[in-house]
Amino acid sequence: xxxxxxxxxxxxxxxxxxxxxxxxxxxxxxxxxxxxxxxxxxxxxxxxxxxxxxxxxxxxxxxxxxxxxxxxxxxxxxxxxxxxxxxxxxxxxxxxxxxxxxxxxxxxxxxxxxxxxxxxxxxxxxxxxxxxxxxxxxxxxxxxxxxxxxxxxxxxxxxxxxxxxxxxxxxxxxxxxxxxxxxxxxxxxxxxxxxxxxxxxxxxxxxxxxxxxxxxxxxxxxxxxxxxxxxxxxxxxxxxxxxxxxxxxxxxxxxxxxxxxxxxxxxxxxxxxxxxxxxxxxxxxxxxxxxxxxxxxxxxxx
Amino acid sequence: xxxxxxxxxxxxxxxxxxxxxxxxxxxxxxxxxxxxxxxxxxxxxxxxxxxxxxxxxxxxxxxxxxxxxxxxxxxxxxxxxxxxxxxxxxxxxxxxxxxxxxxxxxxxxxxxxxxxxxxxxxxxxxxxxxxxxxxxxxxxxxxxxxxxxxxxxxxxxxxxxxxxxxxxxxxxxxxxxxxxxxxxxxxxxxxxxxxxxxxxxxxxxxxxxxxxxxxxxxxxxxxxxxxxxxxxxxxxxxxxxxxxxxxxxxxxxxxxxxxxxxxxxxxxxxxxxxxxxxxxxxxxxxxxxxxxxxxxxxxxxxxxxxxxxxxxxxxxxxxxxxxxxxxxxxxxxxxxxxxxxxxxxxxxxxxxxxxxxxxxxxxxxxxx
Numbered sequence: 001x002x003x004x005x006x007x008x009x010x011x012x013x014x015x016x017x018x019x020x021x022x023x024x025x026x027x028x029x030x031x032x033x034x035x036x037x038x039x040x041x042x043x044x045x046x047x048x049x050x051x052x053x054x055x056x057x058x059x060x061x062x063x064x065x066x067x068x069x070x071x072x073x074x075x076x077x078x079x080x081x082x083x084x085x086x087x088x089x090x091x092x093x094x095x096x097x098x099x100x101x102x103x104x105x106x107x108x109x110x111x112x113x114x115x116x117x118x119x120x121x122x123x124x125x126x127x128x129x130x131x132x133x134x135x136x137x138x139x140x141x142x143x144x145x146x147x148x149x150x151x152x153x154x155x156x157x158x159x160x161x162x163x164x165x166x167x168x169x170x171x172x173x174x175x176x177x178x179x180x181x182x183x184x185x186x187x188x189x190x191x192x193x194x195x196x197x198x199x200x201x202x203x204x205x206x207x208x209x210x211x212x213x214x215x216x217x218x219x220x221x222x223x224x225x226x227x228x229x230x231x232x233x234x235x236x237x238x239x240x241x242x243x244x245x246x247x248x249x250x251x252x253x254x255x256x257x258x259x260x261x262x263x264x265x266x267x268x269x270x271x272x273x274x275x276x277x278x279x280x281x282x283x284x285x286x287x288x289x290x291x292x293x294x295x296x297x298x299x300x301x302x
Numbered sequence: 303x304x305x306x307x308x309x310x311x312x313x314x315x316x317x318x319x320x321x322x323x324x325x326x327x328x329x330x331x332x333x334x335x336x337x338x339x340x341x342x343x344x345x346x347x348x349x350x351x352x353x354x355x356x357x358x359x360x361x362x363x364x365x366x367x368x369x370x371x372x373x374x375x376x377x378x379x380x381x382x383x384x385x386x387x388x389x390x391x392x393x394x395x396x397x398x399x400x401x402x403x404x405x406x407x408x409x410x411x412x413x414x415x416x417x418x419x420x421x422x423x424x425x426x427x428x429x430x431x432x433x434x435x436x437x438x439x440x441x442x443x444x445x446x447x448x449x450x451x452x453x454x455x456x457x458x459x460x461x462x463x464x465x466x467x468x469x470x471x472x473x474x475x476x477x478x479x480x481x482x483x484x485x486x487x488x489x490x491x492x493x494x495x496x497x498x499x500x501x502x503x504x505x506x507x508x509x510x511x512x513x514x515x516x517x518x519x520x521x522x523x524x525x526x527x528x529x530x531x532x533x534x535x536x537x538x539x540x541x542x543x544x545x546x547x548x549x550x551x552x553x554x555x556x557x558x559x560x561x562x563x564x565x566x567x568x569x570x571x572x573x574x575x576x577x578x579x580x581x582x583x584x585x586x587x588x589x590x591x592x593x594x595x596x597x598x599x600x601x602x603x604x605x606x607x608x609x610x611x612x613x614x615x616x617x618x619x620x621x622x623x624x625x626x627x628x629x630x631x632x633x634x635x636x637x638x639x640x641x642x643x644x645x646x647x648x649x650x651x652x653x654x655x656x657x658x659x660x661x662x663x664x665x666x667x668x669x670x
Contacts, residue, residue, distance in 0.1 A: 085653065091647060
């Protein structure tokens with residue numbers, strides 16, 4: 001029972017940051033812009049969030065600043081890949097160099113040449129508060145608030161994409177931008193907006209790592225989660241709930257690996273392969289995922 | 303106005319526009335350094351000094367560039383087939399594990415030992431690459447996902463490998479080094495330099511890797527541009543539907559391209575293991591970016607294998623200069639990543655510059 005509960009809580013803990021970033025990817029790629037730069041935006045968000053939280057002691061402000069810094073980085077992606085018709089993969093790769101580069105550069109500058117920020121004293125709250133007198137069962141279910149926010153955001157984005165006029169427009173410009181343009185939708189503006197929102201979400205994802213789990217930003221705070229989110233988004237077939245469950249699945253296999261590690265019948269280092277191995281295995285059965293039709297193609301008005 | 307036309311025309315060509323992007327990248331990064339309180343002149347001076355002031359430094363740059371030139375070629379070849387080989391990192395790690403294992407387990411005379419180590423490195427890299435191609439063509443799994451997953455799998459296998467009693471060097475984070483018969487350093491061949499002013503080259507891990515990189519770049523360029531298979535690869539990358547219609551077997555080609563790409567990344571690893579001390583693998587807490595750096599190397603070279611030699615060297619210069627700047631001026635070495643990122647960014651948007659200029663040109667004409 002105990003290990004069962006701990007698996008659930010680890011699953012939720014691991015998946016929350018991924019969900020934010022994968023949702024960002026959904027928005028951007030549904031509008032037709034590939035976002036390889038999610039990793040860079042997560043690192044950016046994680047650093048500026050921790051920085052803000054260090055100096056203001058307000059994790060919520062940090063969370064917000066993390067998102068905003070991610071969207072500022074995404075702004076460059078939007079300018080390059082939407083307005084200047086750059087190859088979206090290339091400008092994404094560039095952002096993965098620039099974002100972390102700037103984050104570590106300023107980290108060294110603002111924290112006396114150290115490669116890590118000071119630890120934050122005030123983390124984002126848990127859903128039942130930080131009190132210790134609740135029962136063990138409740139203690140396990142007392143997950144970070146970001147877990148709940150991630151779930152709510154998934155609903156919101158699903159509702160937005162499938163139930164609102166603007167969501168239809170976003171999907172339209174990702175499938176057939178010429179037709180959407182003929183209907184009077186400003187393809188370029190809407191795509192740019194989607195990329196910026198995606199940066200905001202990836203920034204939130206990055207900040208939720210440092211503001212709830214690690215409480216400090218260093219070189220390894222974000223190491224590849226952005227790419228995992230990218231994989232989750234494709235695994236989830238470019239839908240909000242698909243991405244949500246793909247992230248949950250990934251978190252779950254991570255939790256299994258950690259839990260089995262305690263029994264010592266397989267080397268724990270080999271067990272760390274499990275999440276990645278399971279994902280590949282699952283993908284073999286899920287079958288081919290088809291991207292939005294115009295994903296990756298810059299829109300040029302004739 | 304004639305001059306402007308010439309500028310527009312030149313900027314449409316790849317090489318001048320690349321130079322323009324590099325210039326912009328340099329200017330922006332030096333501006334960032336200047337704004338944060340470092341003197342631009344000092345920065346440029348230490349950058350040049352750190353790379354060109356001693357033969358030793360140049361030798362080190364070449365050594366540092368060799369693996370990323372090769373992974374760059376691997377990425378470039380995949381790009382030509384329309385594939386994004388983000389898995390080069392994992393192929394590199396797989397190659398280095400296999401070469402260390404082979405270098406310890408086999409005990410052959412020098413020449414054969416080297417061949418065996420290189421062979422196993424390339425083989426395991428190729429297996430990892432091939433798996434990506436197989437998953438893509440048989441199960442439709444996007445190469446970016448499988449590449450990323452295999453990167454992590456190979457990282458954890460590497461840590462497992464180092465922890466094995468048979469390979470783990472006691473009281474360290476490393477595996478044992480490979481047998482000395484497997485070393486490919488050229489210190490002996492260059493020992494005639496001992497009394498010349500180039501003698502400090504002998505202090506570096508000068509090795510055969512760079513020659514391999516050049517030969518492979520030429521071979522891959524030949525494969526792409528002069529053979530039937532190369533034509534098929536480029537046709538798939540250019541328009542896969544048309545290629546399929548023309549009777550090209552896409553599935554088979556994807557698998558074989560990824561096999562070669564993986565082999566090249568694996569060879570990059572085994573050349574590093576045989577050529578550069580400490581000749582072993584270590585426990586990895588994160589990626590060492592030998593494969594990931596192949597992406598910008600290839601992109602700066604516009605995915606030309608021959609171009610990768612130069613962009614890899616350029617990249618090597620920047621990485622090495624970044625380190626010497628850090629020790630001399632205590633500038634954070636991340637400025638190099640920022641610089642490379644900005645260059646890649648401008649490379650991605652370079653196509654627009656001539657049209658922007660043309661636009662300004664036309665508007666001005668109208669106003670007149």
